[in-house]
Amino acid sequence: MVKNEPLLRADGVGKEFFGVTALSNVDFELLAGEIHALVGENGAGKSTLIKILTGAYRRDRGRVCLDGVAVDPADVKDAQALGIGTVYQEVNLLPNLTVAENLFLGREPKRFGLTDRREANRRSREILDQYGLDIDVAALLGTYSVAVRQIVAIARAVDISGKVLILDEPTASLDAAEVSRLFAILQSLKGRGLGVVFITHFFDQVYRIADRVTILRNGHKVATRPLAGLDRLELVSLMLGRELKAEEEQRAEPPDLATKPVVASFKGLSKRGRIAPFDLEMRAGEVVGVAGLLGAGRTESAELMFGIHQPDHGTIEVDGKPASFSSPRDAISRGFGFCPEDRKQDGIIDDLSVRENIILALQARRGWAKPLSRKEQEAIADRYIAALDIRTSDREKPIKFLSGGNQQKVILARWLATDPRLLILDEPTRGIDVGAHAEIIRLIGELRERGMSLLVISSELEEIVAYATRVRVLADRRHVGELPAGEITADAIMRAIAASENHGAGEAAGQAAAGTRESVA
Amino acid sequence: MTSSRLFSLATTFLIFILAYALCIAQFPNMLSTRVIGNLLTDNAFLGIAAVGMTFVILSGGIDLSIGSVIAFTGVFLAVAMGDWGVPPLLAIVLLLAITTVFGAVMGAMIHYLAMPPFIVTLAGMFFARGIAFLISIDSVPIKAGLYDTLHGLYFRMPGGGRLTFIGMAMLAVFLAGILIAHFTSFGRNVYAIGGNRQSAELMGVPIARTTVMIYALSSFLAGLAGIAFSLYTSAGYSLAAVGVELDAIAAVVIGGTLLTGGSGYVAGTLLGILIMGLIQTYIVFDGTLSSWWTKIVIGLLLFAFIALQRGLVWLSARRSGASAAIPA
Numbered sequence: 137m138v139k140n141e142p143l144l145r146a147d148g149v150g151k152e153f154f155g156v157t158a159l160s161n162v163d164f165e166l167l168a169g170e171i172h173a174l175v176g177e178n179g180a181g182k183s184t185l186i187k188i189l190t191g192a193y194r195r196d197r198g199r200v201c202l203d204g205v206a207v208d209p210a211d212v213k214d215a216q217a218l219g220i221g222t223v224y225q226e227v228n229l230l231p232n233l234t235v236a237e238n239l240f241l242g243r244e245p246k247r248f249g250l251t252d253r254r255e256a257n258r259r260s261r262e263i264l265d266q267y268g269l270d271i272d273v274a275a276l277l278g279t280y281s282v283a284v285r286q287i288v289a290i291a292r293a294v295d296i297s298g299k300v301l302i303l304d305e306p307t308a309s310l311d312a313a314e315v316s317r318l319f320a321i322l323q324s325l326k327g328r329g330l331g332v333v334f335i336t337h338f339f340d341q342v343y344r345i346a347d348r349v350t351i352l353r354n355g356h357k358v359a360t361r362p363l364a365g366l367d368r369l370e371l372v373s374l375m376l377g378r379e380l381k382a383e384e385e386q387r388a389e390p391p392d393l394a395t396k397p398v399v400a401s402f403k404g405l406s407k408r409g410r411i412a413p414f415d416l417e418m419r420a421g422e423v424v425g426v427a428g429l430l431g432a433g434r435t436e437s438a439e440l441m442f443g444i445h446q447p448d449h450g451t452i453e454v455d456g457k458p459a460s461f462s463s464p465r466d467a468i469s470r471g472f473g474f475c476p477e478d479r480k481q482d483g484i485i486d487d488l489s490v491r492e493n494i495i496l497a498l499q500a501r502r503g504w505a506k507p508l509s510r511k512e513q514e515a516i517a518d519r520y521i522a523a524l525d526i527r528t529s530d531r532e533k534p535i536k537f538l539s540g541g542n543q544q545k546v547i548l549a550r551w552l553a554t555d556p557r558l559l560i561l562d563e564p565t566r567g568i569d570v571g572a573h574a575e576i577i578r579l580i581g582e583l584r585e586r587g588m589s590l591l592v593i594s595s596e597l598e599e600i601v602a603y604a605t606r607v608r609v610l611a612d613r614r615h616v617g618e619l620p621a622g623e624i625t626a627d628a629i630m631r632a633i634a635a636s637e638n639h640g641a642g643e644a645a646g647q648a649a650a651g652t653r654e655s656v657a
Numbered sequence: 658m659t660s661s662r663l664f665s666l667a668t669t670f671l672i673f674i675l676a677y678a679l680c681i682a683q684f685p686n687m688l689s690t691r692v693i694g695n696l697l698t699d700n701a702f703l704g705i706a707a708v709g710m711t712f713v714i715l716s717g718g719i720d721l722s723i724g725s726v727i728a729f730t731g732v733f734l735a736v737a738m739g740d741w742g743v744p745p746l747l748a749i750v751l752l753l754a755i756t757t758v759f760g761a762v763m764g765a766m767i768h769y770l771a772m773p774p775f776i777v778t779l780a781g782m783f784f785a786r787g788i789a790f791l792i793s794i795d796s797v798p799i800k801a802g803l804y805d806t807l808h809g810l811y812f813r814m815p816g817g818g819r820l821t822f823i824g825m826a827m828l829a830v831f832l833a834g835i836l837i838a839h840f841t842s843f844g845r846n847v848y849a850i851g852g853n854r855q856s857a858e859l860m861g862v863p864i865a866r867t868t869v870m871i872y873a874l875s876s877f878l879a880g881l882a883g884i885a886f887s888l889y890t891s892a893g894y895s896l897a898a899v900g901v902e903l904d905a906i907a908a909v910v911i912g913g914t915l916l917t918g919g920s921g922y923v924a925g926t927l928l929g930i931l932i933m934g935l936i937q938t939y940i941v942f943d944g945t946l947s948s949w950w951t952k953i954v955i956g957l958l959l960f961a962f963i964a965l966q967r968g969l970v971w972l973s974a975r976r977s978g979a980s981a982a983i984p985a
């Protein structure tokens with residue numbers, strides 16, 4: 137079935153945005169009748185590569201050939217006409233039009249110059265029949281489940297393009313039965329000789345459906361491998377960019393937690409579609425590292441703990457007394473703090489000064505009726521600018537002029553000013569330079585020694601090893617394991633992630649993680 | 658099924674039937690072809706303009722320039738046919754060309770400058786009204802053979818009611834609007850853009866061309882509405898038709914079209930127009946009520962419809978939200 141001449145071939149593709157390299161010299165090839173998985177962490181360049189192939193972006197360098205002919209799609213429509221169809225994860229078709237209208241938008245069958253609805257409906261039924269979908273095509277698409285919409289989107293893409301089908305995380309919001317149905321469809325398309333590119337974060341699915349996998353990291357291609365014979369641990373290490381090392385990078389002084397008071401305990405917290413029930417007890421003077429691949433449910437857990445989203449089930453206790461957070465305000469009033477992952481979007485307020493950004497959370501906690509005087513504000517701002525070594529010429533400088541690392545410190549200062557007892561940091565070192573990186577890690581250690589309880593989410597394994605007193609491992613929107621103080625190494629974390637993605641079925645890796653599973657729902 | 662979409666329309670229809678039945682119960686004379694004929698004639702210009710507004714709102718936009726374009730039309734026609742001596746037919750063709758280009762320019766600004774339609778058409782509203790004043794600040798009577806001929810064109814319905822030329826014109830425009838909305842690619846594209854602009858673009862809908870065409874259509878119909886208005890009043894006046902755009906928006910919303918775009922029917926707008934006209938007729942029949950009661954009832958109706966729409970949107974969001982979730 138699989139021919140040797142690639143259906144789609146990209147050679148040395150490169151793309152820059154404002155001088156920042158998003159994709160560098162990436163080769164990619166897709167055979168007819170092949171399902172090719174594309175994996176990589178956030179920022180690895182997956183979506184940039186996809187957008188170049190589908191005409192949403194123009195490449196800066198390199199060649200793309202389809203059926204051996206060089207192509208350069210100018211836009212999405214162009215790529216569709218060439219034979220490359222895409223199904224996006226979220227932005228997908230139009231729920232306010234009927235199923236048939238969605239299938240034929242832009243190419244409606246005509247009769248006497250007017251659109252022929254009956255013909256469109258008839259042909260839609262024929263098309264969907266091939267996918268085993270027997271639905272009312274005259275009904276609005278929005279009345280059907282995401283799984284059905286996904287199939288309609290695939291049907292449209294295949295019907296228009298018919299050579300290459302690119303799926304961007306198609307299974308992100310499907311349940312197990314729906315995923316199986318989708319995979320059956322992909323198998324049949326593969327049998328028809330289409331090439332399918334499949335982007336996902338779920339390793340199980342990569343192994344279930346794909347023939348080969350290409351791994352991207354930091355805009356470079358790491359490898360393309362047939363999945364037969366590639367073990368999961370190797371795949372994880374290719375993705376995270378670490379070689380497995382035998383030596384242990386042990387961290388010193390595990391704190392005597394038994395003597396520390398429990399600040400907050402979370403029992404059976406869960407939210408449908410976001411995170412499976414988990415228990416977590418946070419004690420003073422500890423740093424709980426949260427590790428897992430993208431989409432594993434790390435941020436989702438933190439958001440439930442901080443009241444950004446309300447859990448469907450579960451209880452929260454602060455200082456042994458029941459609490460419920462209907463909004464972050466409630467969490468703040470109980471002494472919680474949260475530095476979000478995307479500081480540009482959720483954290484800093486661009487045009488406000490460093491001082492104003494620092495006092496924001498403290499002022500919110502006091503209520504607007506009790507304003508901090510200008511003098512108090514300045515004192516607080518100066519104290520944290522000095523304490524955290526925030527590099528700014530002036531406390532009145534708008535924060536947007538500061539570097540990423542210094543912005544991150546301002547946000548940290550904002551929460552420290554409220555004197556929190558529990559501080560949640562989501563990717564505190566993302567996008568900041570090496571020097572600031574080390575300072576943030578040092579700060580986390582200092583805060584812990586002063587008795588604060590910290591929960592730190594990070595994708596950098598070495599970083600977690602450096603500051604965590606225990607590590608929670610997440611996979612597939614579940615808390616799957618915990619590494620106690622003595623066992624935290626980058627390798628152990630990675631093995632735990634790989635093993636849990638394997639649902640414990642792997643050999644050596646599975647056993648390594650099995651010993652670390654304790655007290656997890 | 659398409660139940661939630663049709664539900665709005667059915668509600669509107671039911672309200673119209675109910676309201677009319679109540680009116681007849683109180684004033685049996687309201688059940689006559691005379692009343693129906695007048696209902697159509699009195700609201701002809703508003704109805705024509707509201708068809709254009711329906712397309713604009715279906716695409717998720719808004720057009721505030723309609724009233725000004727109607728005033729400009731009246732003044733332009735009166736002065737062109739009177740002072741400038743332009744033959745009536747030529748004046749009408751010229752006028753429709755001007756208003757269509759005017760709308761196309763607004764559409765192009767909205768698309769290419771990525772400006773909100775509210776701001777661009779607000780500018781258009783001031784501009785068109787200003788030009789009308791520039792041409793003439795007086796109420797200029799229109800005396801043209803063509804107008805007399807058109808006034809004489811009507812059907813005498815059984816019972817003595819007259820279906821006038823502009824009443825027929827409005828019905829014809831509604832028919833054409835329904836055809837365009839539901840049986841052309843352009844119509845599909847309007848709904849697509851109103852549903853989700855980004856998705857529509859990824860699905861290959863020509864966003865730029867469609868946006869320009871939507872506003873050109875709206876202004877063209879505003880020009881047509883202006884002609885109907887000048888036939889109705891036999892004059893052109895730059896202070897006329899102030900706030901007509903808001904009446905048109907009200908008719909569209911009462912007709913069941915979602916202000917957020919992507920959902921609604923042109924036929925619903927006709928019902929919206931008839932409901933508003935009915936309220937006015939009732940007040941005339943009653944004789945003791947102040948005409949401001951029209952505004953009060955329309956205001957209440959709008960509140961009710963917005964609440965209804967919110968409820969529908971909320972319901973459908975909840976439904977798709979539930980099916981979107983995966984078991985944790």
